[in-house]
Amino acid sequence: MNITEIIIVSLIKIVFVLGITLLTVAYLVYFERKIAAWAQNRIGPNRVGWQGILQPFADVFKLLLKEDIVPEKANRIVHAIAPMIALFVAFTTYAVIPIGPNVNIFGYDISLVVADVNMGVLYVLALTSLGVYAITFAGWSSGSKYSLLGGIRSSAQMISYEISMGFSIGGVLLLAESLRPIDIVNSQAGLWNAIIQPIGFITFVVSAFAETNRLPFDLPEAEPELVGGFHTEYSSMKFAGFFLAEYANMIIASAMIVTLYLGGWHLPFEQSLGLSGSWLTVFQITSFFVKMGAMLFFFIWVRWSIPRFRYDQLMNLGWKVMFPLSLINIIWVAVIIMITN
Amino acid sequence: MNFTSDLYLIYPEIVLTATLIVVVLFDLIFKRSQSWLPVLSLTGILAAFIFVVMQYGTNLPAFEYSTKNSLLSIDNLSTYFKGIILVTSFFIVLFSIFSSEIKSCKDRHGEYYSLLVGMMIGMFFLVSSNDLILIYLSMELLSLSSYVLSGFVKKSIRNSEASLKYVIYGSVSSGIMLFGISLLYGLTGTTNLNEINTILRGTNVIDISFILSIFMILAGFGFKISVVPFHFWTPDVYEGSPITITAYLSVASKAAGFAVLIRFIKSVFFSGISQGGYWNLLSYFDWQVVLVLISIVTMTLGNFTALWQDNLKRMLAYSSIAHAGYILLGVAVLSDQGITSVLIYFAIYMFMNLGAFLVVMLIANKIGSENIDDYRGLGYSIPFLGTVLAIFLVSLTGLPPTAGFIAKLYLFVALVDAKMIVVAIIALLNTVVSLYYYIRVLKNMYLVKDVIKTVHIQLKPLSFVTILLLVIPVLLFGIYFTPIVDFAKLSIQILGL
Amino acid sequence: MNIYDLIFYLFAALTLISAFFVVTNKNIVHSAFYLLFTFFGVAGIYVLLGADFVAIVQLIVYVGGILILLLFGVMLTNKITNVEIKTGTINIFSATIGVGLFAGVLLAAVLYAPWKVTLLQEPVSTTGILGNLLMNEYVLVFELLGIILLIALIGAASIARR
DSSP, X not given: OOHHHXXXXXXXXXXXXXXXXXXXXXXXXXXXXXXXXXXXXXOOOOSSSGGGTTHHHHHHHHHHHSOOOOOTTSOHHHHHHHHHHHHHHHHHGGGGOOOSSOEEETTEEEOSSSOOOTTHHHHHHHHHHHHHHHHHHHHHHTTOHHHHHHHHHHHHHHHHHXXXXXXXXXXXXXXXXXXXXXXXXXXXXXXXXXXHOHHHHHHHHHHHHHHTTOTTSOGGGOHHHHTTXXXXXXXXXXXXXXXXXXXXXXXXXXXXXXXXXXXXXXXXTGGGGOOOHHHHHHHHHHHHHHHHHHHHHHHHHHHTTSOOOOHHHHHHIIIIIIHHHHHHHHHHHXXXXXXXX | OOGGGGGGGGHHHHHHHHHHHHHHHHHHHOSSOTTHHHHHHHHHHHHHHHHHHHHTTOOEEEEEEETTEEEEEEOHHHHHHHHHXXXXXXXXXXXXXXXXXXXXXXXXXXXXXXXXXXXXHHXXXXXXXXXXXXXXXXXXXXXXXXXXXXXXXXXXXXHHHHHHHHHHHHHHHHHHHHHHHHHHHHHHSOOBHHHHHHHHHHOOOOXXXXXXXXXXXXXXXXXXXXXXXXXXXXXXXXXXXOHHHHHHIIIIIHHHHHHHHHHHHHHHHEEEEOGGGBEXXXXXXXXXXXXXXXXXXXXXXXXXXXXXXXXXXXXXHHHHHHHHHHHHHHHHTOBHHHHHHHHHHHHHHHHHHHHHHHHHHHHHHHHSOOBGGGGTTHHHHSHHHHHHHHHHHHHHHTOTTSHHHHHHHHHHHHHHHTTOHHHHHHHHHHXXXXXXXXXXXXHHHHTSOOSSOOOOOOOOHHHHHHHHHHHHHHHHHHHOOHHHHHHHHHTTOOTTO | OOHHHHHHHHHHHHHHHHXXXXXXXXXXXXXXXXXXXXXXXXXXXXXXXXXXXXXXXXXXXXXXXXXXXXXXXXXXXXXXXXXXXXXXXXXXXXXXXXHHHHHHHHHHHHHHOOOOOOOOOOOOOOHHHHHHHHHTTTHHHHXXXXXXXXXXXXXXXXXXXX
16 A cells, blocks of 8 residues: 555544544434433434434534633633633544454455554553543633532542552553554453453553543532532533533543453454355454443443442542452452463 | 672662562561561571671672673772761661651661662672673662652652752752763763773773763762862752761762772772782873862862851761761772771761760750750750760761771872872861861750759660660770771782783 | 754654743742643654663653653642742842853754764664663662662651651
């Protein structure tokens, strides 16, 4: 492939991934409301379109048409930048997540990942740590106490859980001996990481919940205490930015869980199905999305089932339970490697 | 490259690290029995001391990653300084047992002792490291622990001030040093001292950036040994810190700084040895002039500023700056004889300086002050402590028959042998100046009678023994000094040359 | 000037200009914000130098950790945002001479230094190499770093406790 072809292919990939993500985000909101309704034994959105299927578009129009209010005391520039950072971080992270094995289209060998970075995992970590800024900036620049408290809570929470998140990934890296997401997925072709290192899987999932500010860790926006948390003073499309970013982050978290622990596109019995090359690829891509969907469902399910933590409980859980557990996981993996080698 | 075979060379460091971990865990698990912590630390120090003694005479590179490139040099010089550091640490832990300042922070003893052990580990690596990266890191370890320790008693404002000033000066100087190291790495492409030496011998380029980098690195060392112009932190930090830490900084930390300075100069610039044991250094600039100038300014400033100090701790701080000047003169001779005199000086300086600080601490425990005016008549109300303090101060001045005289004698002999007569005379005059302020304390204790105040200090047996342990060497080495001199002569060996 | 140089100067300018604002800005929160760009510039230069791992770690540690904690401290101490950080004495004259001299020496050192030049290499992923170095040749340094971090933790806890 020459340079123009690479650029064209990359552009197609980017458009493809962005399109899928935006659509998924929109419908994730819809499904969240549907599942919430199901959990609470009510009907949920059912007016716009068949079974409310067009509800997301109605929501988007509503947000677009709303008045954009910026508080008088706010720092206007930072106030405007914050949701952009949130969106930027959320969408750029997709670049390194592989959704399937290399495919052969029109004679080109194309990997199903936008950017095959050899440090993809660290890239995701770095971007997640940038995500804290969106919330901190939003909290600080709004010039409101609720926002500031939400922002501070959230950054403390994210920093605390980033540590156990990083250490849980350590176990995965030890097994894969690489930071490339594709290598990590391929290292799980036989056995998923979730089975080899269940402790790491659990700590990662819990940290992912905390990193995405989802219930039971949604203290930054705990309604009864903080009105709306860091985005109290946001309205219209800026609010929509945070809203989108939250769901986009959920998708990334699910995709990362699948990539790191649930074998990516691999299924243990896939070779014995006897599928031919391209059908196997289709099957694998489908299995990736199915796993991701299952994780997303899990996210929503948890949200509507479990009450919120108190702040000190959250910190205790992060530092005194999750962090030591992730260390134990690393030792566990190291012992496994030592025995098998 | 099999490093496990080199592990036996760093047994003392390993023992200290184990002590650190044991202290931390013990503090965590047995919160109620804090009085065992000093015992644990002492055990660790003794165990490390045994290993250090066993190691003496070993001259091997440890963690050698290619020929002539090792991270550590286990040689007699480093082992000697390790011994000095351990003896000092032993006394400091003893001091800490009866310091009322440390006692006042009841629930934080675990942190105190673990940080002390951390300092020891840093100094151990500092004295034997042969690589700029390791030098920098061990210096950071040493500094980090001492920053916290100097502000350990948080109730006192002076403590916090000392800690803050120390952090600011310390981080600036270590930043400068790191900058120098990076420049040097950019010029030579290596961080190993011996390898830099090889490269310097090959090329003969006198270059401003090279000299700049060397001076920047020297700034880092100068900060640790508190020579002018890097001494600004010393009085404030010494005055503000708990006395145990002041004593520790003034002896052990300085010893480590001098050890690394000597190693750096000799390993990087050594090019041969001339008649009479003088080193030929790769002449980028005149080392002797630089070092002599710094040391003269240092000792003069230290002595003259000490003249009008009323706080005894602050006075001892300035006196320790002056002593750093004397010791640096020994380095400036740039010969094996000079280094021998430095080693002798350190062994004796350790006993007398620790002793002076111990007596000051015991008195401060009782009267709650280090002011010279409060010492009036103390010579009569507490005759034993008064006498002992007198001995230590006389020894710090360098008068016979105390050990301080021997230390100065060997220094001056080295200077005269190197035909640095003028320098020797200046140093001698400085000693005369120092006599004034040391004697001023004695005058207050013995000649000014204060009838109102009668202080009575009941010495515990342990503190009595500690004082004896310090005062006996000071008197003994004043008369019978051959063993220490012979030992120092054996200990100047630096590996890799 | 090729594109590589151009990118380098871009990042260098970003680093320097934002660093200048960090120092001169009166509002300490704004200073912290500008520091963000300084760290980004440095990370960019690391990437240009082929130190990919260091660049990412620079982002994770400095941008994602240290700066956030810094902002945190600034935000939690309410009064500090409006405090004049400048102290009373300003000696512009002597400061200019001192800084100018130092800058001159540094500039001369940087410009005329006979830097050790190594051959241009194809950039490779440095993660594995770094890991091997840390675990083999510099294992002692690595372990010492562990001790330093432990001591730093103990020290921080000691400072934070009442």
